[in-house]
Amino acid sequence: MSESSPPQAKKEAIKQISSIWLVPIIAVGIGIWMLFQFITSQGPEIVLKIDTAEGIEVGKTEIKALNVKVGVVTGVTLNEDYSAIEVTAQMDKDAARMLKDDTLFWVVKPRIGKSGVSGLDTLLSGAYIQLQPGKSGEEQRTFDVLDIPPVAPPDAKGLRLVLTHNEAGKLGVGDPVLYEGFTVGRVENVTFDTETKKAHYQLFIFEPYNSLIRKSTRFWLTSGVDIQMSAEGFNLKIGSIESLITGGVSFRVPKGREPGELITKNKSKFRLYNNIKQVRERFFEDYLEYVMLFDESVRGLKPGAPIEYRGIQIGTVRKVPLDIMASKKNFSNREIPVLVRIELDRVIAHVKYDNLDMLRASLEEEFKYGLRGSLKTANLLTGALLVDVGVFAEEKTYKHQSYGEYDVFPTKAGGFAQIQKEISSMLKKINNLPVEDTLLTLNKTLETSQKTLLAAEKVATELNSLLAQKDTKAIPGEIRESLQQIQATLDGYGKDGATYQNLDQALIQFEQVMTELQPVLRQINEKPNSLIFSGEKAADPIPVGGRQ
Structure with missing residues (x-):
């Protein structure tokens, strides 16, 4: 390396990740953890079938159990055939154990029903769906919502x-x-x-x-x-x-x-x-069935009507009418069959019978002595009838009969029917009377009477006219004078009258003459010839009272 060249820095690759990346990584982890917690905390999703979605709101309507929220409605849709509403609900994780095949759901809302008033608290909070936990061991995710709350839970005592x-x-x-x-x-x-x-x-x-x-x-x-x-x-x-x-x-x-x-x-x-x-x-299960044949109207006789003996019920009418035999082609002069039951338990309350056979034999014997059934009015207001059973001494003729599979219970026309027959007979006799001839004769008699009355009225009028005349009014005075003259004449023959006194003196003189003639008459009686030949002079009579 020369003195004029600048110094060169060493280059080395850095392998350490920057700490700044920890923030998004932590955020992603937290998100994943929250997503896991959300997923694991969610309960099952259920479907509720309900007739109407009234009061149901997505995201607001809650599902409660014992007034504790256990789910919420997440969707409301119509089913495929539009016959019902399908409500989707997201349940809490803890609610999964409540979802059995006997779990019940119903909508809680204000109700006024037979059992009282309920759901008044929902007037402010809104309707909610009540869950009644099931006890069955089989799980279920689709339920039918009840129209009304259940009376009692499945586990109620x-x-x-x-x-x-x-x-x-x-x-x-x-x-x-x-x-x-x-x-x-x-x-x-x-x-x-x-x-x-x-x-x-x-x-x-x-x-x-x-x-x-x-x-x-x-x-x-x-x-x-x-x-x-x-x-x-x-x-x-x-x-x-x-x-x-x-x-x-x-x-x-x-x-x-x-x-x-x-x-x-x-x-x-x-x-x-x-x-x-x-x-x-229905407790009278032991009975005998008979058919009663009535030749009178059975209007008012209904199934369930009592059969009574002297006011005591011994049976029940079962069917009115039983039937009309198909072999008969007309209804004229046909008797109406009525199916009746003579119930053993009712009878043995008064007469002891061991079984139905004894009761049947006893009834057969009583039929021979005149036991008969007849219709009787049970209620005058409604016209209801009952069957009255009694003994009629004049009904001695009895012959066992059957009607189909049933024995015949002999009958007799009731009192009202008898009265109807007698009235009908009397009306027939009245109809046979010569009423028209009688009415004609009566009309003629009335006409004659009317003429007589008119004549009498005419005579009365003439008599009144006669009496009103002055000469007629004077007649009573003349008759009074004649009566006074007659009375005066009669008074002349009284005790103080001259005629009476003259007659009295004549009678006295006649009596004296008869007294003087008595000796002559006595002599004539003794000597009838003394009037011709003289006889001895008779001695003077001596009064009896003068002898001493």
């Missing part, structure tokens, strides 16, 4: 029952379940089976009232107001205010029945009856 009925619409979700008027449960689900064509009503009975459910328990519809009209008058029963508004279902073990074993199995099935009367009737 109590008993679930299923009632079946032939008709839907008898009960609604939330309707009360009553025991002796006290609410002990709710209707929580209503479905209809298209195969069996029966409605299913699922009840939830709260604990400890589930201990009231026995094998013999019966359920019936409660209308809130029960009005019954019978021979005793009107019977009005009013339930609770809630049942008065919404109705409900009541249950108990009917009186006189054994309760049976306790029901503990969930979703045990029971039959739902229309009323308590139907419950009582």
Whole structure:
């Protein structure tokens, strides 16, 4: 190296990274860590199917469990066939364990329903989706949102029952379940089976009232107001205010029945009856079926009408009419068949029979002595009929008959029918009377009477005219004078009159003459010839009173 050349610096490659790069590296690491934390902290994404998106807002509507946020709605879209709304929700990581196949969702918003008022807090905060955790072991990510909140959670303490009925619409979700008027449960689900064509009503009975459910328990519809009209008058029963508004279902073990074993199995099935009367009737399972043939109108006789013996129910009418045999081609002079049941449990309450065979044999024997059934008015206001059974001594003729597969219970025309027949017979006799001839004769008589009355009226008029004349008015005065003269003449023959005194003197003289003639008459009686020949002079008579 020469003295004139400048000094040269040594060049060496630097291998150390600058510390400035630590900042972005740390930032990237933090970002990756935050992304990892975000991903790992996120729960599963679920899809909720709902009928309407009313009140649902993306990013605002929360999903809560026990009032704790566990998710948020992230999307709202229509499904492929536009039949429902699909709501996408992002759940928290901790909420994953709640998502089972029995998990329930429903929208909480202001409601006024059968069970009361709820969701008033959402008036300010907005609607949210309530989650009820499931207990099943099978996970699920797609759910149907309920229209109304459930009555009780799946793990609630109590008993679930299923009632079946032939008709839907008898009960609604939330309707009360009553025991002796006290609410002990709710209707929580209503479905209809298209195969069996029966409605299913699922009840939830709260604990400890589930201990009231026995094998013999019966359920019936409660209308809130029960009005019954019978021979005793009107019977009005009013339930609770809630049942008065919404109705409900009541249950108990009917009186006189054994309760049976306790029901503990969930979703045990029971039959739902229309009323308590139907419950009582269904307990009479041992019965004899007969057909009664009536030759009178059965209007007013309905299925369920009682069959009574002296006011005591012994059976029930089942079908009115039973049928009309197809082999008959006309209805003229046909009897109407009515299917009836004579129920053993009703009869043995008064007469002891061991079984149906004994009851049948006894009835056959009673038929020979005049046991008959007849129609009788049960209610004059509604025209309802019942079948009255009694013994008619004049009905001694009986021959066993059958109608199809049923034996015939002999009948007799009821009292009202008999009265109708008698009235009809009387009307026929009246129709056969010569009413027209009688009316003609009566008309002639009336015409003659009218002429007579006119003649009498004419005579009366003439008489009145005659009496009004002056000569006629003078007649009474002349008659009065004649009567006075007659009275004066009669007075001349009185005791003080001259005629009477002259007659009295003549009678006295006649009496003296007769006294003087008595001796002559006596002599003539003694000697009839003394008037011709003289005889001895008779001695002077001596008065009897003069002898001493």
